[in-house]
Amino acid sequence: MALAVRPRFRFEPYVEFGKKAIAREATYRFEVFTSIGSFVLRMYLLRMVWVALYAHNAAPRGLPLHAILTYSAVALLMGLVLDIDQVSSLYDKLHDGSIVSDFMRPILVPLYFFADGTGEVLFHAALVLPALALALLIVHIDVPSATTLATFALSFVLGYFVGFCINFILNCVAFWTLEINAVQLIVTFLTDLLGGELVPLIFFPLAFQHVLFALPFAAMFSTPLLIYVGEIGPDRYASALGIQAAWLVGLAIVCVVLWRAGSRRIVVQGG
Protein backbone atom coordinates (compact mmCIF):
# COMPACT_ATOMS: atom_id res chain seq x y z
CA MET A 1 0.00 0.00 0.00
CA ALA A 2 1.27 3.42 -0.89
CA LEU A 3 1.77 5.67 2.08
CA ALA A 4 0.39 9.16 2.21
CA VAL A 5 3.65 11.02 2.16
CA ARG A 6 3.34 14.77 1.88
CA PRO A 7 4.60 15.56 -1.62
CA ARG A 8 7.67 17.70 -2.05
CA PHE A 9 6.58 21.30 -2.59
CA ARG A 10 7.32 22.52 -6.10
CA PHE A 11 7.08 26.11 -7.26
CA GLU A 12 6.79 25.13 -10.91
CA PRO A 13 3.01 24.69 -11.11
CA TYR A 14 2.38 28.06 -9.48
CA VAL A 15 4.87 29.83 -11.72
CA GLU A 16 3.03 28.26 -14.66
CA PHE A 17 -0.36 29.35 -13.27
CA GLY A 18 0.98 32.88 -13.06
CA LYS A 19 2.31 32.77 -16.61
CA LYS A 20 -0.96 31.42 -17.94
CA ALA A 21 -2.86 34.19 -16.15
CA ILE A 22 -0.65 36.73 -17.91
CA ALA A 23 -1.26 35.04 -21.26
CA ARG A 24 -4.99 34.93 -20.59
CA GLU A 25 -5.17 38.61 -19.67
CA ALA A 26 -3.27 39.52 -22.79
CA THR A 27 -6.01 37.97 -24.92
CA TYR A 28 -8.50 40.55 -23.65
CA ARG A 29 -7.07 43.46 -25.61
CA PHE A 30 -10.16 45.61 -25.42
CA GLU A 31 -9.99 45.65 -21.63
CA VAL A 32 -6.47 46.99 -21.79
CA PHE A 33 -7.66 50.05 -23.68
CA THR A 34 -10.74 50.62 -21.55
CA SER A 35 -8.81 50.37 -18.30
CA ILE A 36 -6.21 52.90 -19.50
CA GLY A 37 -8.98 55.12 -20.85
CA SER A 38 -10.86 55.03 -17.57
CA PHE A 39 -7.61 55.74 -15.73
CA VAL A 40 -6.99 58.89 -17.76
CA LEU A 41 -10.56 60.08 -17.29
CA ARG A 42 -10.45 59.59 -13.53
CA MET A 43 -7.07 61.30 -13.35
CA TYR A 44 -8.46 64.31 -15.19
CA LEU A 45 -11.59 64.50 -13.00
CA LEU A 46 -9.65 64.14 -9.77
CA ARG A 47 -7.30 66.91 -10.82
CA MET A 48 -10.28 69.20 -11.43
CA VAL A 49 -11.80 68.37 -8.05
CA TRP A 50 -8.59 68.91 -6.07
CA VAL A 51 -7.69 72.13 -7.92
CA ALA A 52 -11.18 73.52 -7.30
CA LEU A 53 -11.14 72.50 -3.63
CA TYR A 54 -7.65 73.89 -3.03
CA ALA A 55 -8.50 77.23 -4.74
CA HIS A 56 -10.62 78.29 -1.78
CA ASN A 57 -8.90 76.49 1.08
CA ALA A 58 -5.47 76.39 2.58
CA ALA A 59 -3.75 73.06 2.17
CA PRO A 60 -5.41 70.78 4.74
CA ARG A 61 -3.08 68.93 7.12
CA GLY A 62 -0.12 70.51 5.40
CA LEU A 63 -0.57 68.50 2.22
CA PRO A 64 -0.01 70.98 -0.63
CA LEU A 65 -1.76 70.74 -4.02
CA HIS A 66 1.18 69.13 -5.81
CA ALA A 67 1.35 66.47 -3.06
CA ILE A 68 -2.36 65.65 -3.23
CA LEU A 69 -2.18 65.42 -7.03
CA THR A 70 0.81 63.10 -6.73
CA TYR A 71 -1.11 61.10 -4.14
CA SER A 72 -4.10 60.74 -6.47
CA ALA A 73 -2.00 59.86 -9.50
CA VAL A 74 -0.06 57.17 -7.63
CA ALA A 75 -3.29 55.88 -6.07
CA LEU A 76 -4.88 55.57 -9.52
CA LEU A 77 -1.80 53.80 -10.88
CA MET A 78 -1.90 51.40 -7.93
CA GLY A 79 -5.58 50.84 -8.64
CA LEU A 80 -4.75 50.09 -12.26
CA VAL A 81 -2.25 47.41 -11.21
CA LEU A 82 -4.54 45.88 -8.62
CA ASP A 83 -7.61 46.01 -10.86
CA ILE A 84 -8.13 42.27 -10.91
CA ASP A 85 -11.21 40.19 -10.51
CA GLN A 86 -9.76 37.73 -8.01
CA VAL A 87 -12.51 39.07 -5.77
CA SER A 88 -14.84 36.53 -7.23
CA SER A 89 -12.64 33.74 -8.58
CA LEU A 90 -13.13 31.31 -5.69
CA TYR A 91 -16.74 32.39 -5.31
CA ASP A 92 -17.41 31.76 -9.01
CA LYS A 93 -15.81 28.35 -8.84
CA LEU A 94 -17.83 27.39 -5.78
CA HIS A 95 -20.95 28.68 -7.40
CA ASP A 96 -20.64 26.94 -10.75
CA GLY A 97 -18.99 23.86 -9.26
CA SER A 98 -15.77 24.11 -11.27
CA ILE A 99 -13.85 24.09 -7.98
CA VAL A 100 -14.14 20.33 -8.39
CA SER A 101 -11.42 20.33 -11.04
CA ASP A 102 -9.00 22.22 -8.82
CA PHE A 103 -9.65 19.96 -5.86
CA MET A 104 -8.71 16.89 -7.83
CA ARG A 105 -5.27 18.15 -8.75
CA PRO A 106 -2.12 17.74 -6.71
CA ILE A 107 -1.94 21.44 -5.93
CA LEU A 108 -2.54 23.77 -2.98
CA VAL A 109 -5.71 25.41 -4.20
CA PRO A 110 -5.35 28.74 -2.30
CA LEU A 111 -1.87 29.09 -3.71
CA TYR A 112 -3.30 28.55 -7.18
CA PHE A 113 -5.62 31.52 -6.64
CA PHE A 114 -2.69 33.57 -5.40
CA ALA A 115 -0.54 32.64 -8.41
CA ASP A 116 -3.37 33.38 -10.80
CA GLY A 117 -4.12 36.75 -9.19
CA THR A 118 -0.45 37.66 -9.12
CA GLY A 119 -0.18 36.84 -12.83
CA GLU A 120 -3.02 39.28 -13.48
CA VAL A 121 -1.34 41.91 -11.34
CA LEU A 122 1.94 41.50 -13.21
CA PHE A 123 0.18 41.88 -16.51
CA HIS A 124 -1.53 45.05 -15.30
CA ALA A 125 1.79 46.33 -13.99
CA ALA A 126 2.91 46.47 -17.61
CA LEU A 127 0.11 48.97 -18.22
CA VAL A 128 1.63 51.38 -15.72
CA LEU A 129 4.14 52.76 -18.21
CA PRO A 130 1.67 53.97 -20.87
CA ALA A 131 -0.73 55.12 -18.13
CA LEU A 132 2.05 57.02 -16.39
CA ALA A 133 3.04 58.71 -19.65
CA LEU A 134 -0.55 59.87 -20.15
CA ALA A 135 -0.89 60.93 -16.52
CA LEU A 136 2.15 63.17 -16.85
CA LEU A 137 0.32 65.12 -19.55
CA ILE A 138 -2.39 65.95 -17.02
CA VAL A 139 -0.54 66.37 -13.73
CA HIS A 140 2.94 66.74 -12.37
CA ILE A 141 3.97 63.79 -10.23
CA ASP A 142 6.55 64.30 -7.51
CA VAL A 143 9.36 61.79 -7.43
CA PRO A 144 10.67 61.03 -3.93
CA SER A 145 14.10 59.78 -2.91
CA ALA A 146 15.29 56.31 -3.80
CA THR A 147 14.89 55.11 -0.20
CA THR A 148 11.32 56.37 -0.10
CA LEU A 149 10.58 54.73 -3.46
CA ALA A 150 12.01 51.43 -2.28
CA THR A 151 10.01 51.59 0.96
CA PHE A 152 6.92 52.49 -1.03
CA ALA A 153 7.47 49.46 -3.27
CA LEU A 154 7.84 47.15 -0.28
CA SER A 155 4.77 48.64 1.36
CA PHE A 156 2.84 48.29 -1.92
CA VAL A 157 3.67 44.57 -2.10
CA LEU A 158 2.62 44.09 1.53
CA GLY A 159 -0.56 45.98 0.74
CA TYR A 160 -1.24 43.68 -2.20
CA PHE A 161 -0.83 40.62 0.06
CA VAL A 162 -3.18 42.12 2.64
CA GLY A 163 -5.72 42.89 -0.07
CA PHE A 164 -5.45 39.35 -1.39
CA CYS A 165 -6.13 37.94 2.08
CA ILE A 166 -9.16 40.19 2.60
CA ASN A 167 -10.59 39.07 -0.74
CA PHE A 168 -9.83 35.46 -0.04
CA ILE A 169 -11.56 35.59 3.36
CA LEU A 170 -14.53 37.23 1.69
CA ASN A 171 -14.63 34.46 -0.90
CA CYS A 172 -14.38 31.77 1.77
CA VAL A 173 -17.69 33.00 3.16
CA ALA A 174 -19.20 31.36 0.09
CA PHE A 175 -18.37 27.94 1.58
CA TRP A 176 -21.10 28.62 4.12
CA THR A 177 -23.57 30.88 2.37
CA LEU A 178 -22.91 30.38 -1.35
CA GLU A 179 -23.88 34.03 -1.65
CA ILE A 180 -21.38 36.78 -1.04
CA ASN A 181 -22.69 39.64 -3.15
CA ALA A 182 -23.96 41.72 -0.23
CA VAL A 183 -20.82 41.17 1.85
CA GLN A 184 -18.74 41.90 -1.20
CA LEU A 185 -20.51 45.22 -1.76
CA ILE A 186 -19.88 46.27 1.81
CA VAL A 187 -16.23 45.28 1.69
CA THR A 188 -15.67 47.01 -1.66
CA PHE A 189 -17.28 50.15 -0.28
CA LEU A 190 -15.17 50.01 2.87
CA THR A 191 -11.98 49.36 0.89
CA ASP A 192 -12.65 52.22 -1.51
CA LEU A 193 -13.53 54.73 1.16
CA LEU A 194 -11.47 53.64 4.14
CA GLY A 195 -8.47 52.34 2.25
CA GLY A 196 -7.31 55.82 1.33
CA GLU A 197 -7.48 55.32 -2.43
CA LEU A 198 -9.74 58.30 -3.13
CA VAL A 199 -9.24 60.55 -0.14
CA PRO A 200 -6.14 60.50 2.08
CA LEU A 201 -7.09 59.19 5.49
CA ILE A 202 -5.30 62.11 7.12
CA PHE A 203 -8.17 64.35 5.92
CA PHE A 204 -10.58 62.60 8.27
CA PRO A 205 -11.17 63.89 11.84
CA LEU A 206 -8.37 62.86 14.15
CA ALA A 207 -10.45 60.54 16.34
CA PHE A 208 -11.74 58.75 13.27
CA GLN A 209 -8.22 58.48 11.88
CA HIS A 210 -7.18 56.36 14.86
CA VAL A 211 -9.87 53.88 13.97
CA LEU A 212 -9.07 53.95 10.26
CA PHE A 213 -5.36 53.38 10.70
CA ALA A 214 -6.13 50.44 12.95
CA LEU A 215 -8.14 48.74 10.19
CA PRO A 216 -6.59 46.45 7.58
CA PHE A 217 -7.99 48.58 4.74
CA ALA A 218 -5.44 51.30 5.48
CA ALA A 219 -2.69 48.74 4.95
CA MET A 220 -3.76 48.29 1.31
CA PHE A 221 -3.61 51.78 -0.17
CA SER A 222 -3.08 54.36 2.51
CA THR A 223 0.21 53.18 4.00
CA PRO A 224 2.18 52.96 0.73
CA LEU A 225 0.67 56.24 -0.50
CA LEU A 226 1.47 58.17 2.67
CA ILE A 227 5.01 56.81 2.48
CA TYR A 228 5.25 58.03 -1.13
CA VAL A 229 4.11 61.59 -0.42
CA GLY A 230 6.26 61.79 2.72
CA GLU A 231 3.42 61.96 5.25
CA ILE A 232 4.93 58.88 6.83
CA GLY A 233 8.56 59.87 7.29
CA PRO A 234 11.60 57.58 7.44
CA ASP A 235 11.40 57.52 11.24
CA ARG A 236 8.01 55.79 10.98
CA TYR A 237 8.84 53.38 8.12
CA ALA A 238 9.53 50.48 10.45
CA SER A 239 6.30 50.85 12.40
CA ALA A 240 4.19 51.41 9.25
CA LEU A 241 5.59 48.33 7.53
CA GLY A 242 5.35 46.43 10.82
CA ILE A 243 1.63 47.13 11.10
CA GLN A 244 1.12 45.98 7.50
CA ALA A 245 3.10 42.82 8.16
CA ALA A 246 1.12 42.17 11.34
CA TRP A 247 -2.13 42.48 9.42
CA LEU A 248 -0.76 40.17 6.76
CA VAL A 249 0.16 37.48 9.28
CA GLY A 250 -3.15 37.78 11.12
CA LEU A 251 -5.25 37.68 7.97
CA ALA A 252 -3.21 34.84 6.49
CA ILE A 253 -3.94 32.77 9.60
CA VAL A 254 -7.66 33.54 9.21
CA CYS A 255 -7.39 32.47 5.54
CA VAL A 256 -5.85 29.12 6.47
CA VAL A 257 -8.42 28.44 9.19
CA LEU A 258 -11.36 29.40 6.97
CA TRP A 259 -10.03 27.44 4.02
CA ARG A 260 -9.52 24.29 6.08
CA ALA A 261 -12.96 24.49 7.65
CA GLY A 262 -14.65 25.53 4.41
CA SER A 263 -13.12 22.96 2.12
CA ARG A 264 -14.26 20.16 4.43
CA ARG A 265 -17.87 21.18 4.20
CA ILE A 266 -17.85 21.82 0.51
CA VAL A 267 -21.16 21.15 -1.14
CA VAL A 268 -20.85 20.82 -4.84
CA GLN A 269 -23.76 22.39 -6.58
CA GLY A 270 -25.51 20.18 -9.05
CA GLY A 271 -24.46 16.87 -10.54
Add this chain to the structure above:
Amino acid sequence: MTIIETVDLKKVFRSVVRRPGIGGAFAALFSREYEEKVAVENVNLSLQEGEIVGYLGPNGAGKSTTIKMLTGILVPTSGSVRVAGIVPWKHRQQNGQNIGVVFGQRSQLYWDLPLRESFELLRAIYDVPHDRFAQNMRHFNEILDLDRFMETLVRQLSLGERMRGDFAAAMLHDPKIVFLDEPTIGLDVVAKEAIREFVATMNRERGTTVILTTHDLADVERLAPRIVLIDEGTVIYDGQLAALREEYGVYRTLVITLAENYPEISVEGAQIHERDGSIARLRFNRHEVTAETLIRRVLDTYRITDLAIEEPDIDSIVRRIYTEGYRAQPLPIGG
Protein backbone atom coordinates in the same frame (compact mmCIF):
# COMPACT_ATOMS: atom_id res chain seq x y z
CA MET B 1 -4.36 -6.03 -5.29
CA THR B 2 -7.27 -3.98 -3.96
CA ILE B 3 -6.91 -0.42 -5.19
CA ILE B 4 -10.23 1.10 -4.15
CA GLU B 5 -12.05 0.14 -1.01
CA THR B 6 -15.02 1.72 0.68
CA VAL B 7 -16.66 0.44 3.85
CA ASP B 8 -20.17 1.55 4.83
CA LEU B 9 -19.65 4.80 3.01
CA LYS B 10 -22.33 7.36 3.77
CA LYS B 11 -22.93 10.96 2.78
CA VAL B 12 -25.70 13.12 4.14
CA PHE B 13 -26.39 16.57 2.73
CA ARG B 14 -28.06 19.18 4.87
CA SER B 15 -30.05 21.85 3.14
CA VAL B 16 -32.29 24.69 4.16
CA VAL B 17 -36.01 24.04 3.82
CA ARG B 18 -37.64 26.87 1.93
CA ARG B 19 -41.30 27.49 2.44
CA PRO B 20 -43.16 28.68 -0.61
CA GLY B 21 -43.96 32.31 -1.38
CA ILE B 22 -42.62 35.67 -0.25
CA GLY B 23 -43.68 35.03 3.34
CA GLY B 24 -41.65 31.86 3.32
CA ALA B 25 -38.63 33.65 1.91
CA PHE B 26 -38.79 36.23 4.71
CA ALA B 27 -39.32 33.54 7.32
CA ALA B 28 -36.17 31.83 6.05
CA LEU B 29 -34.20 34.98 6.87
CA PHE B 30 -34.89 34.60 10.55
CA SER B 31 -35.34 30.97 11.27
CA ARG B 32 -33.91 28.16 9.28
CA GLU B 33 -35.14 24.66 9.16
CA TYR B 34 -32.78 22.08 7.82
CA GLU B 35 -33.58 19.00 5.94
CA GLU B 36 -31.23 16.07 5.76
CA LYS B 37 -30.95 14.05 2.63
CA VAL B 38 -29.04 10.81 2.52
CA ALA B 39 -27.20 10.83 -0.79
CA VAL B 40 -25.43 7.51 -0.39
CA GLU B 41 -25.46 4.90 2.33
CA ASN B 42 -23.88 1.49 2.99
CA VAL B 43 -21.73 1.68 -0.10
CA ASN B 44 -19.16 -1.11 0.06
CA LEU B 45 -16.98 -1.25 -2.98
CA SER B 46 -13.83 -3.17 -3.63
CA LEU B 47 -11.94 -2.78 -6.87
CA GLN B 48 -8.89 -4.70 -7.95
CA GLU B 49 -6.06 -3.03 -9.78
CA GLY B 50 -6.64 -3.09 -13.53
CA GLU B 51 -10.41 -3.57 -13.34
CA ILE B 52 -12.94 -1.63 -15.39
CA VAL B 53 -16.17 -1.21 -13.47
CA GLY B 54 -19.35 0.35 -14.79
CA TYR B 55 -21.01 2.38 -12.04
CA LEU B 56 -24.62 2.75 -13.04
CA GLY B 57 -27.78 4.20 -11.66
CA PRO B 58 -30.59 6.57 -12.53
CA ASN B 59 -30.16 10.34 -12.14
CA GLY B 60 -29.78 11.33 -8.51
CA ALA B 61 -28.95 7.79 -7.40
CA GLY B 62 -25.70 8.83 -5.76
CA LYS B 63 -23.15 8.04 -8.47
CA SER B 64 -21.56 11.47 -8.58
CA THR B 65 -21.56 11.75 -4.80
CA THR B 66 -19.62 8.49 -4.58
CA ILE B 67 -17.16 9.62 -7.25
CA LYS B 68 -16.67 12.92 -5.44
CA MET B 69 -15.81 11.08 -2.24
CA LEU B 70 -13.36 8.85 -4.10
CA THR B 71 -11.70 11.88 -5.67
CA GLY B 72 -11.40 13.68 -2.33
CA ILE B 73 -13.78 16.52 -3.06
CA LEU B 74 -16.43 15.50 -0.56
CA VAL B 75 -15.80 14.37 2.99
CA PRO B 76 -17.89 11.29 3.86
CA THR B 77 -20.38 11.67 6.70
CA SER B 78 -19.35 8.23 7.95
CA GLY B 79 -17.65 5.09 6.74
CA SER B 80 -14.21 4.79 5.28
CA VAL B 81 -12.69 5.16 1.85
CA ARG B 82 -9.25 4.31 0.57
CA VAL B 83 -7.95 4.93 -2.91
CA ALA B 84 -4.53 3.47 -3.68
CA GLY B 85 -3.93 3.30 0.07
CA ILE B 86 -4.81 6.95 0.65
CA VAL B 87 -7.79 8.54 2.36
CA PRO B 88 -8.72 10.95 -0.45
CA TRP B 89 -10.20 13.88 1.49
CA LYS B 90 -7.37 13.86 4.02
CA HIS B 91 -4.65 13.83 1.40
CA ARG B 92 -6.16 15.55 -1.59
CA GLN B 93 -2.85 16.36 -3.19
CA GLN B 94 -1.41 12.85 -3.03
CA ASN B 95 -4.71 11.43 -4.19
CA GLY B 96 -4.72 13.93 -7.05
CA GLN B 97 -1.42 12.54 -8.27
CA ASN B 98 -2.88 9.01 -8.39
CA ILE B 99 -6.11 9.74 -10.20
CA GLY B 100 -7.29 11.09 -13.52
CA VAL B 101 -10.80 12.36 -14.05
CA VAL B 102 -13.02 13.05 -17.03
CA PHE B 103 -16.37 14.70 -16.54
CA GLY B 104 -18.40 14.68 -19.72
CA GLN B 105 -20.28 17.76 -18.63
CA ARG B 106 -17.35 19.77 -17.35
CA SER B 107 -13.99 20.21 -19.00
CA GLN B 108 -10.78 19.97 -17.02
CA LEU B 109 -8.95 21.93 -19.69
CA TYR B 110 -8.13 25.59 -19.38
CA TRP B 111 -10.78 27.46 -21.27
CA ASP B 112 -8.74 30.44 -22.41
CA LEU B 113 -5.67 28.55 -23.60
CA PRO B 114 -4.83 26.57 -26.71
CA LEU B 115 -5.05 22.84 -26.10
CA ARG B 116 -1.27 22.44 -26.27
CA GLU B 117 -0.76 24.96 -23.47
CA SER B 118 -3.30 23.16 -21.30
CA PHE B 119 -1.21 20.01 -21.65
CA GLU B 120 1.98 21.88 -20.84
CA LEU B 121 0.38 23.35 -17.75
CA LEU B 122 -0.76 19.89 -16.68
CA ARG B 123 2.75 18.58 -17.24
CA ALA B 124 4.02 21.15 -14.75
CA ILE B 125 1.21 20.45 -12.27
CA TYR B 126 1.78 16.69 -12.22
CA ASP B 127 5.55 16.91 -12.59
CA VAL B 128 5.59 14.58 -15.59
CA PRO B 129 9.17 14.11 -16.87
CA HIS B 130 9.68 15.79 -20.25
CA ASP B 131 10.53 12.60 -22.15
CA ARG B 132 7.54 10.78 -20.67
CA PHE B 133 5.35 13.76 -21.59
CA ALA B 134 6.55 13.66 -25.22
CA GLN B 135 6.05 9.91 -25.37
CA ASN B 136 2.52 10.11 -23.96
CA MET B 137 1.54 12.95 -26.28
CA ARG B 138 2.75 10.97 -29.29
CA HIS B 139 0.85 7.89 -28.20
CA PHE B 140 -2.36 9.77 -27.39
CA ASN B 141 -2.19 11.54 -30.70
CA GLU B 142 -2.13 8.18 -32.51
CA ILE B 143 -5.43 7.13 -30.95
CA LEU B 144 -7.18 10.46 -30.46
CA ASP B 145 -5.88 12.42 -33.44
CA LEU B 146 -5.14 15.51 -31.38
CA ASP B 147 -2.69 17.27 -33.69
CA ARG B 148 -5.45 18.69 -35.88
CA PHE B 149 -6.64 21.01 -33.11
CA MET B 150 -3.63 21.26 -30.84
CA GLU B 151 -3.26 25.01 -31.35
CA THR B 152 -6.96 25.85 -31.04
CA LEU B 153 -8.30 27.62 -27.97
CA VAL B 154 -10.16 25.13 -25.82
CA ARG B 155 -13.32 27.22 -25.87
CA GLN B 156 -13.36 27.00 -29.67
CA LEU B 157 -13.13 23.20 -29.81
CA SER B 158 -16.10 21.08 -30.79
CA LEU B 159 -17.46 18.79 -28.10
CA GLY B 160 -15.83 15.77 -29.71
CA GLU B 161 -12.45 17.48 -29.91
CA ARG B 162 -12.73 18.79 -26.39
CA MET B 163 -13.52 15.35 -25.01
CA ARG B 164 -10.53 13.86 -26.80
CA GLY B 165 -8.45 16.59 -25.23
CA ASP B 166 -9.99 15.89 -21.83
CA PHE B 167 -9.13 12.21 -22.06
CA ALA B 168 -5.54 12.91 -22.99
CA ALA B 169 -5.35 15.43 -20.13
CA ALA B 170 -6.67 12.89 -17.65
CA MET B 171 -4.11 10.24 -18.69
CA LEU B 172 -1.10 12.48 -19.12
CA HIS B 173 0.42 11.74 -15.71
CA ASP B 174 -0.14 7.97 -15.94
CA PRO B 175 -2.71 7.83 -13.15
CA LYS B 176 -3.34 4.48 -11.46
CA ILE B 177 -7.07 5.11 -11.48
CA VAL B 178 -9.34 7.08 -13.79
CA PHE B 179 -12.86 8.19 -13.06
CA LEU B 180 -15.00 8.68 -16.12
CA ASP B 181 -18.28 10.45 -15.42
CA GLU B 182 -20.54 10.24 -18.46
CA PRO B 183 -17.58 10.54 -20.79
CA THR B 184 -19.44 9.97 -24.05
CA ILE B 185 -22.46 12.17 -23.42
CA GLY B 186 -23.45 14.12 -26.51
CA LEU B 187 -20.76 12.63 -28.73
CA ASP B 188 -21.19 11.29 -32.25
CA VAL B 189 -20.51 7.63 -32.98
CA VAL B 190 -17.00 8.24 -34.33
CA ALA B 191 -15.90 10.21 -31.31
CA LYS B 192 -17.54 7.69 -28.97
CA GLU B 193 -15.66 4.87 -30.58
CA ALA B 194 -12.33 6.72 -30.48
CA ILE B 195 -12.80 7.32 -26.78
CA ARG B 196 -13.85 3.76 -25.97
CA GLU B 197 -10.83 2.53 -27.89
CA PHE B 198 -8.63 4.89 -25.89
CA VAL B 199 -9.96 3.66 -22.55
CA ALA B 200 -9.59 0.01 -23.57
CA THR B 201 -6.02 0.61 -24.74
CA MET B 202 -4.99 2.42 -21.56
CA ASN B 203 -6.48 -0.35 -19.45
CA ARG B 204 -4.76 -3.06 -21.48
CA GLU B 205 -1.36 -1.44 -21.85
CA ARG B 206 -1.00 0.32 -18.52
CA GLY B 207 -3.29 -1.64 -16.25
CA THR B 208 -5.21 1.53 -15.42
CA THR B 209 -8.16 0.93 -13.13
CA VAL B 210 -11.31 2.54 -14.50
CA ILE B 211 -14.58 3.54 -12.87
CA LEU B 212 -17.06 4.41 -15.54
CA THR B 213 -20.30 6.21 -14.87
CA THR B 214 -22.59 6.42 -17.84
CA HIS B 215 -26.12 6.31 -19.11
CA ASP B 216 -24.92 4.88 -22.40
CA LEU B 217 -24.88 1.16 -21.78
CA ALA B 218 -23.00 0.59 -25.00
CA ASP B 219 -19.99 2.08 -23.17
CA VAL B 220 -20.43 -0.51 -20.45
CA GLU B 221 -20.91 -3.42 -22.81
CA ARG B 222 -17.81 -2.46 -24.69
CA LEU B 223 -15.59 -1.77 -21.68
CA ALA B 224 -16.79 -3.00 -18.33
CA PRO B 225 -17.12 -6.70 -17.49
CA ARG B 226 -18.30 -5.80 -13.99
CA ILE B 227 -21.08 -3.43 -13.07
CA VAL B 228 -22.25 -1.86 -9.85
CA LEU B 229 -25.84 -0.62 -9.83
CA ILE B 230 -26.80 2.04 -7.35
CA ASP B 231 -30.28 3.34 -6.68
CA GLU B 232 -31.52 5.73 -4.02
CA GLY B 233 -28.07 5.82 -2.50
CA THR B 234 -27.51 2.12 -2.00
CA VAL B 235 -25.84 -0.54 -4.11
CA ILE B 236 -28.45 -2.90 -5.48
CA TYR B 237 -26.25 -5.05 -7.69
CA ASP B 238 -22.54 -5.71 -7.83
CA GLY B 239 -21.37 -8.39 -10.20
CA GLN B 240 -20.57 -9.45 -13.71
CA LEU B 241 -22.57 -7.90 -16.49
CA ALA B 242 -22.78 -11.34 -18.13
CA ALA B 243 -24.31 -12.82 -14.97
CA LEU B 244 -26.94 -10.12 -14.89
CA ARG B 245 -27.74 -10.78 -18.49
CA GLU B 246 -27.97 -14.47 -17.71
CA GLU B 247 -30.32 -13.87 -14.79
CA TYR B 248 -32.55 -11.36 -16.47
CA GLY B 249 -32.12 -12.76 -19.89
CA VAL B 250 -34.00 -16.00 -19.31
CA TYR B 251 -36.99 -14.54 -21.08
CA ARG B 252 -36.72 -14.20 -24.82
CA THR B 253 -39.30 -13.08 -27.29
CA LEU B 254 -40.40 -14.85 -30.44
CA VAL B 255 -41.87 -12.38 -32.89
CA ILE B 256 -44.08 -13.91 -35.58
CA THR B 257 -45.91 -12.41 -38.53
CA LEU B 258 -49.11 -14.30 -39.15
CA ALA B 259 -50.14 -15.13 -42.72
CA GLU B 260 -53.84 -15.37 -41.93
CA ASN B 261 -56.20 -13.54 -39.67
CA TYR B 262 -56.37 -15.57 -36.46
CA PRO B 263 -58.65 -13.93 -33.88
CA GLU B 264 -56.95 -15.67 -30.92
CA ILE B 265 -53.64 -17.43 -30.77
CA SER B 266 -52.14 -19.54 -28.04
CA VAL B 267 -48.95 -21.56 -27.95
CA GLU B 268 -47.97 -23.93 -25.17
CA GLY B 269 -44.92 -22.76 -23.18
CA ALA B 270 -45.23 -19.11 -24.17
CA GLN B 271 -47.40 -16.19 -23.30
CA ILE B 272 -48.73 -13.66 -25.75
CA HIS B 273 -47.00 -10.51 -24.73
CA GLU B 274 -48.28 -8.24 -27.44
CA ARG B 275 -50.52 -8.53 -30.47
CA ASP B 276 -50.62 -5.88 -33.12
CA GLY B 277 -52.59 -6.96 -36.19
CA SER B 278 -50.66 -9.72 -37.88
CA ILE B 279 -47.62 -9.38 -35.62
CA ALA B 280 -47.56 -11.27 -32.32
CA ARG B 281 -44.87 -11.31 -29.67
CA LEU B 282 -44.53 -14.49 -27.65
CA ARG B 283 -42.47 -14.43 -24.48
CA PHE B 284 -40.87 -17.63 -23.25
CA ASN B 285 -38.48 -18.88 -20.61
CA ARG B 286 -35.55 -20.46 -22.35
CA HIS B 287 -34.95 -22.85 -19.47
CA GLU B 288 -38.46 -24.27 -19.89
CA VAL B 289 -38.74 -24.41 -23.63
CA THR B 290 -36.20 -24.17 -26.41
CA ALA B 291 -36.67 -21.81 -29.29
CA GLU B 292 -36.73 -24.74 -31.65
CA THR B 293 -39.61 -26.49 -29.84
CA LEU B 294 -41.56 -23.28 -29.66
CA ILE B 295 -41.13 -22.54 -33.36
CA ARG B 296 -42.22 -26.09 -34.18
CA ARG B 297 -45.37 -25.66 -32.09
CA VAL B 298 -46.15 -22.37 -33.78
CA LEU B 299 -45.68 -23.84 -37.24
CA ASP B 300 -47.90 -26.85 -36.36
CA THR B 301 -50.85 -24.59 -35.61
CA TYR B 302 -50.45 -21.36 -37.59
CA ARG B 303 -49.33 -20.22 -41.01
CA ILE B 304 -46.71 -17.50 -40.70
CA THR B 305 -44.66 -15.43 -43.13
CA ASP B 306 -41.83 -14.35 -40.89
CA LEU B 307 -40.24 -14.89 -37.50
CA ALA B 308 -37.48 -13.47 -35.33
CA ILE B 309 -36.09 -13.99 -31.84
CA GLU B 310 -35.33 -11.04 -29.64
CA GLU B 311 -32.79 -11.22 -26.85
CA PRO B 312 -33.33 -8.83 -23.95
CA ASP B 313 -30.81 -6.04 -24.42
CA ILE B 314 -28.88 -4.58 -21.55
CA ASP B 315 -30.86 -1.36 -21.79
CA SER B 316 -34.15 -3.07 -21.09
CA ILE B 317 -32.64 -5.13 -18.28
CA VAL B 318 -31.25 -2.08 -16.55
CA ARG B 319 -34.42 -0.11 -17.18
CA ARG B 320 -36.33 -2.87 -15.50
CA ILE B 321 -34.06 -2.91 -12.49
CA TYR B 322 -34.37 0.86 -12.14
CA THR B 323 -38.14 0.71 -12.17
CA GLU B 324 -38.75 -2.54 -10.29
CA GLY B 325 -35.63 -2.92 -8.20
CA TYR B 326 -33.23 -5.82 -8.41
CA ARG B 327 -34.43 -9.34 -7.66
CA ALA B 328 -32.28 -12.42 -7.75
CA GLN B 329 -35.19 -14.29 -9.35
CA PRO B 330 -36.76 -11.90 -11.79
CA LEU B 331 -40.37 -12.27 -12.73
CA PRO B 332 -41.21 -12.68 -16.38
CA ILE B 333 -41.03 -9.45 -18.28
CA GLY B 334 -44.48 -8.00 -18.62
CA GLY B 335 -45.81 -10.91 -16.52
